[in-house]
Amino acid sequence: MDRAKKTIAQVGEFGFIRSVMMNCVHAPEKVIQGIGDDCAVIGPYEDRVLLITTDLLVEDVHFLRGKISFRELGAKAVAVNLSDIAAMGGIPRHLFVSLAIPRRMPVEDLSELDAGMKDMCRTYGVNLLGGDTSASQGGLFINVTVIGEADAKAVLYRKGASSGDRVYVTGTVGNAGAGLRLLQEELIAHDDLREALIAAHNRPRPRLEQGRLIAGSMLASSMIDISDGLLSDLGHICEESGVGARIFEERLPLSDELKALCRVNSLDPSEMALSGGEDYELLFTVPVKNAESLEALLQRHGHLFFEIGRITEGKSIRVVLAGGTEKEVTPSGFDHFAPAKRSPCPPSPCIRFSPDD
Amino acid sequence: MDRAKKTIAQVGEFGFIRSVMMNCVHAPEKVIQGIGDDCAVIGPYEDRVLLITTDLLVEDVHFLRGKISFRELGAKAVAVNLSDIAAMGGIPRHLFVSLAIPRRMPVEDLSELDAGMKDMCRTYGVNLLGGDTSASQGGLFINVTVIGEADAKAVLYRKGASSGDRVYVTGTVGNAGAGLRLLQEELIAHDDLREALIAAHNRPRPRLEQGRLIAGSMLASSMIDISDGLLSDLGHICEESGVGARIFEERLPLSDELKALCRVNSLDPSEMALSGGEDYELLFTVPVKNAESLEALLQRHGHLFFEIGRITEGKSIRVVLAGGTEKEVTPSGFDHFAPAKRSPCPPSPCIRFSPDD
Numbered sequence: 076m077d078r079a080k081k082t083i084a085q086v087g088e089f090g091f092i093r094s095v096m097m098n099c100v101h102a103p104e105k106v107i108q109g110i111g112d113d114c115a116v117i118g119p120y121e122d123r124v125l126l127i128t129t130d131l132l133v134e135d136v137h138f139l140r141g142k143i144s145f146r147e148l149g150a151k152a153v154a155v156n157l158s159d160i161a162a163m164g165g166i167p168r169h170l171f172v173s174l175a176i177p178r179r180m181p182v183e184d185l186s187e188l189d190a191g192m193k194d195m196c197r198t199y200g201v202n203l204l205g206g207d208t209s210a211s212q213g214g215l216f217i218n219v220t221v222i223g224e225a226d227a228k229a230v231l232y233r234k235g236a237s238s239g240d241r242v243y244v245t246g247t248v249g250n251a252g253a254g255l256r257l258l259q260e261e262l263i264a265h266d267d268l269r270e271a272l273i274a275a276h277n278r279p280r281p282r283l284e285q286g287r288l289i290a291g292s293m294l295a296s297s298m299i300d301i302s303d304g305l306l307s308d309l310g311h312i313c314e315e316s317g318v319g320a321r322i323f324e325e326r327l328p329l330s331d332e333l334k335a336l337c338r339v340n341s342l343d344p345s346e347m348a349l350s351g352g353e354d355y356e357l358l359f360t361v362p363v364k365n366a367e368s369l370e371a372l373l374q375r376h377g378h379l380f381f382e383i384g385r386i387t388e389g390k391s392i393r394v395v396l397a398g399g400t401e402k403e404v405t406p407s408g409f410d411h412f413a414p415a416k417r418s419p420c421p422p423s424p425c426i427r428f429s430p431d432d
Numbered sequence: 433m434d435r436a437k438k439t440i441a442q443v444g445e446f447g448f449i450r451s452v453m454m455n456c457v458h459a460p461e462k463v464i465q466g467i468g469d470d471c472a473v474i475g476p477y478e479d480r481v482l483l484i485t486t487d488l489l490v491e492d493v494h495f496l497r498g499k500i501s502f503r504e505l506g507a508k509a510v511a512v513n514l515s516d517i518a519a520m521g522g523i524p525r526h527l528f529v530s531l532a533i534p535r536r537m538p539v540e541d542l543s544e545l546d547a548g549m550k551d552m553c554r555t556y557g558v559n560l561l562g563g564d565t566s567a568s569q570g571g572l573f574i575n576v577t578v579i580g581e582a583d584a585k586a587v588l589y590r591k592g593a594s595s596g597d598r599v600y601v602t603g604t605v606g607n608a609g610a611g612l613r614l615l616q617e618e619l620i621a622h623d624d625l626r627e628a629l630i631a632a633h634n635r636p637r638p639r640l641e642q643g644r645l646i647a648g649s650m651l652a653s654s655m656i657d658i659s660d661g662l663l664s665d666l667g668h669i670c671e672e673s674g675v676g677a678r679i680f681e682e683r684l685p686l687s688d689e690l691k692a693l694c695r696v697n698s699l700d701p702s703e704m705a706l707s708g709g710e711d712y713e714l715l716f717t718v719p720v721k722n723a724e725s726l727e728a729l730l731q732r733h734g735h736l737f738f739e740i741g742r743i744t745e746g747k748s749i750r751v752v753l754a755g756g757t758e759k760e761v762t763p764s765g766f767d768h769f770a771p772a773k774r775s776p777c778p779p780s781p782c783i784r785f786s787p788d789d
Contacts, residue, residue, distance in 0.1 A: 081539045082535065082536050082537060082538055082539065083533050083535060083537050083538075083539055083542060083567075084535040084536065084567075085539075086539045088565050088566075091533075091539070091542060091565065092565060094543065094546065095546050095560075098550060098554075099559060099560035099561070100559045101554055102525065102557045102559055103559075106526070109559065109560075109561045109562070110560070110561060110562050110563075115528070115562045117525075117526060120478065121477065123477075125482070127526070127528060127562060129530055129562060129563060129564055129575075130564050131530040131532060131565075131566050133532050133566045133569070133573075134569070135569045136532075136567050136568070136569065168459065168462070169472065169474060171484060171577060173486055173488040173530075173575045174488075175488060175490050175493075175573055178439065179441065180439060180440050181438065181439055181440075182440055182442075182448065183438075185440055185448060186451065193455060193456075196456075196458065197455075200459045201458065201459075202456060202457045202463055202466065203456035203457075204456070204457075204463065204465075204466045204467060204472035204474070204484065205466070205471070205472045205485065206452075206467070206486060207487050207488040208448065209488050209493050210441075210445075210493050211490060211493070212490070212493065212570055212571060213568065213571060214569060214570060216490075216532055216568075216573050218486075218564070218575040220528060222484065222579075
């Protein structure tokens, strides 16, 4: 096939990003981290660095009108960016938002969107300092950029994990993915269950306090937020660190709600936990010698944490199933441009076990 | 009419922006300038400040496929942001880009877009440090955020103009607006003329060197880039500074190409110069006592400048016509959501003389 005729859907998002990633830095002074982590890091300015992250939410790709309120959508557009700041151990400071708005959109909906963004900004002391607006001939587009800051010595990257490190998450996983399934499919669920799981999807909270504590302790070796899915995001840590990982299915922290939903509907809660995206918990690794101290620190501050696996040599990611057998998995990540049969669960990012291994 | 039923098209972009602008700053420390200038300004960090700006380009609103090459489009998406950095007197440093891409878009076109962005980044030493990509169910959306820096003492805002100050522009005005007309209408023009004017619209250059020189001299009182149109952007300076202005039609710097096009097609070159947007020249004001020194400085560095008017007391903006009569004008700015009859020249921002005064 003629290269000139290939579409983005055929080459895929990750292929395009790889080509964009080349020849990006012309003036390396003050660039500590470019493309390839949760945030870019620039500085230092005195003893601080700045963290910058940007996330785009597109109607009918990332969200469906009617499945999330505009207030929730505004808050979520901010929260997913704050989560990236949390994943580096930073404090979010300033926010910029660009909106492309369908001409027929009611002002009341826009006001709710604005209120949702402001709720989240107020909660975390983030300033809205600029942006841009435009009409949209298609749906609603929301692009948020957040600038945060951190102690220059205490920023935590994806790239620091070593073989032997313990793998932790800051909370239960799979709820947001289950919430998305409830929005997309006819599943059996009591109202309370439905509400709790859909709220996990529509109202994520950034783990800012945990992120600062973990990074600030200088005891962890790497960190990322779970946006694409546990395995996919663990895959990013492994790729950047040049390591593999082994995750124990039995240790996955599953909520009672997730377990109840899966039981009634004959779904696999582990698969939801491993592959469902948008939990926005933090995934972090800790050298064994530091594990006890960091666990004590998190406990002292009343934060949840769950040890779910180990970093290994090699590059494969394996899941040790409840029965003891091991399964190699492919953390391929959700590709927005993949043909529909390969991505059964948009609008959320998701990844799945590879078919047969 | 029920408020709940009002659409963004009825309330307008500026009405919505006004409501968004409220309750934005929760942690004023390090916020020097929020919404309301070409860039946000944060800091200081040692003796420097950071400038942040973001601009959204939307297909069929800001650009039409086939009327601009993807390479030009990529470069322009960067250039319009660099122009905002120039307007504060800064140096652009880091860039973040979010793309929402139609699934059927050929990869070759995306590569050209990427190359155009990289051309502009390389020319001005700007690092591409992050971004986001998504599928789009509509057209192509490009959001660019640029972080620049400047000497904390030498940043130039919109708000410093005083009655009596001279008003200058850094180059000819109206070419980009004329180029847009050529892309939209059947006008008579030789190929050379057509190419030159369309290039002014499709390939803007940010006036970074001039911006740094003007701001760094500490001799000017305010500055803005001409993106919406000369009168509209002068209006922003007047509004922020609490002043008015008088512009002399005879002093407007018009290119030979613009004059030739207007002559043959019976168009008014002054109106194009005053209301056509996207020239990306700098508009700045200078107290009379500093004018000679700043003119000498610009001359010494080989930069063009044109004195076109004066800042006045009051809040009106008046144009002194060639015949000597004065006309008050309304720098209303182009509203993306205005009904079509009020905005005859999208996709570019534009403003017009008010109907009868």
